Amino acid sequence: MDIKEKSAYELESQVGHLLRLANQRHTTLFNEVVSMDLTPTQFAALIKLGELGKCSQNELGRRTAMDVATIKGVIERLRKKGLVEVNPDLNDRRRTIISICKDKTDIVPQLRKDGKEVSKVTLSPISASEQKTLLRLLKKLT
Amino acid sequence: MDIKEKSAYELESQVGHLLRLANQRHTTLFNEVVSMDLTPTQFAALIKLGELGKCSQNELGRRTAMDVATIKGVIERLRKKGLVEVNPDLNDRRRTIISICKDKTDIVPQLRKDGKEVSKVTLSPISASEQKTLLRLLKKLT
DNA sequence: ACTATTCCGTTAGTATACTAATAGATTCAA
DNA sequence: TTGAATCTATTAGTATACTAACGGAATAGT
Numbered sequence: 616m617d618i619k620e621k622s623a624y625e626l627e628s629q630v631g632h633l634l635r636l637a638n639q640r641h642t643t644l645f646n647e648v649v650s651m652d653l654t655p656t657q658f659a660a661l662i663k664l665g666e667l668g669k670c671s672q673n674e675l676g677r678r679t680a681m682d683v684a685t686i687k688g689v690i691e692r693l694r695k696k697g698l699v700e701v702n703p704d705l706n707d708r709r710r711t712i713i714s715i716c717k718d719k720t721d722i723v724p725q726l727r728k729d730g731k732e733v734s735k736v737t738l739s740p741i742s743a744s745e746q747k748t749l750l751r752l753l754k755k756l757t
Numbered sequence: 758m759d760i761k762e763k764s765a766y767e768l769e770s771q772v773g774h775l776l777r778l779a780n781q782r783h784t785t786l787f788n789e790v791v792s793m794d795l796t797p798t799q800f801a802a803l804i805k806l807g808e809l810g811k812c813s814q815n816e817l818g819r820r821t822a823m824d825v826a827t828i829k830g831v832i833e834r835l836r837k838k839g840l841v842e843v844n845p846d847l848n849d850r851r852r853t854i855i856s857i858c859k860d861k862t863d864i865v866p867q868l869r870k871d872g873k874e875v876s877k878v879t880l881s882p883i884s885a886s887e888q889k890t891l892l893r894l895l896k897k898l899t
Numbered sequence: 900a901c902t903a904t905t906c907c908g909t910t911a912g913t914a915t916a917c918t919a920a921t922a923g924a925t926t927c928a929a
Numbered sequence: 930t931t932g933a934a935t936c937t938a939t940t941a942g943t944a945t946a947c948t949a950a951c952g953g954a955a956t957a958g959t
Contacts, residue, residue: 624804624869624873626801626804626805626808626821629872629875629876630783630876630879630880630891630892630895631780631783631787631797631876631879632801632822633892633896633899634776634779634780634783634895635797636822636895636899637898637899638773638776638777638780639822640899641772641773641776642773642946642947643947645773654914654915655773655777655915656914656915659768659774662768663768666768671937671938672937672938673936673937673938679768680774680777680778680781681916682915682916682918683937683938683939684916684918684938684940684941685915685916685917687938687939687940688914688915688916689914692913692914707924707925707937708923708937709923709924709938710924710936711937711938727766730766730768730771731766733771733773734772734773737772737898738772738898740897740898741894741897741898745897748890748894749772749891749894749898750770750775752883752887752894753772753778753779753891754775755882755883755887756779756782756880756882756883756891757775757779757782781916781917784916785917788917796944796945797945798945799944813907813908814908815906815907815908823945824945824946824947824948825907825908826908826909826911826947826948827946827947829908829909829910830944830945830946831944831945834943834944849907849955850907850953850955851906851907851908851954851955852906852907852954853907853908
């Protein structure tokens with residue numbers, strides 16, 4: 616080993632790679648835990664809609680950190696599943712108002728319960744105090 | 758506020774959401790820092806190839822945490838860019854051997870340098886000791 | 900030697916996730 | 930009030946990322 620060698624570059628220790636792996640694992644656990652046939656982003660859109668009641672498509676995207684093109688696809692798939700409604704905003708003809716279908720609003724409490732379980736399982740390899748630390752540090756990276 | 762209310766479910770505090778946001782930010786920074794026209798996964802494949810010299814396509818996928826279908830697409834795009842070579846393994850006709858083109862192996866040191874810079878910038882919002890903690894905790898989640 | 904299993908790669912299909920270009924609607928400012 | 934700038938949504942294109950199904954090749958166990 617050359618003593619002048621710069622510290623090696625290990626893919627496995629880079630923050631980007633670790634974030635990607637952690638994300639992969641989370642998605643896997645999400646699919647195992649969540650009862651309904653939903654993806655993590657579809658879930659996020661529903662949770663946020665459950666909080667706001669209704670919301671323009673673009674604003675919902677901003678609130679869930681999705682691109683305008685991404686949120687459009689997510690909403691379209693939720694619409695096809697009969698979970699959300701898409702209506703024009705009569706006060707601003709640029710806007711499309713998204714809301715959870717009235718007969719489906721009762722799914723939100725179960726989604727929140729599932730969401731808590733997903734987070735719990737995802738974080739289970741580390742202690743409670745480590746969990747707090749991780750969430751705090753991840754928030755600072757945003 | 759109902760005193761019996763369960764703790765609220767905040768999307769913004771869930772580990773999955775935070776991981777997704779951290780990943781988005783990392784990708785943005787990656788694109789700003791890395792000089793060549795590469796995506797994070799293409800970068801990872803090249804770094805790993807630089808380490809191994811040559812590797813079967815599936816093994817490269819496993820070493821970089823990519824699905825067989827995903828690594829195929831990544832290699833195909835690197836091949837189109839003239840960065841990697843794809844050859845049959847004469848000792849095992851199931852395998853395809855991937856290697857960096859001989860006249861392109863000199864890009865690896867620069868990629869490592871860029872990779873270090875990406876990690877540094879990504880982690881810059883937190884202190885050095887927090888960075889160590891974050892990496893340690895992320896590894897435990899894998 | 901043969902069979903079951905495992906391994907390798909490909910393909911098709913679906914779902915994020917981004918950029919860039921476009922176009923209509925609204926708002927702001929001169 | 931008109932013109933510029935901004936906002937909203939759509940579309941096309943590219944790149945991960947996964948599942949499932951398939952077929953060919955190698956290997957393990959009998």
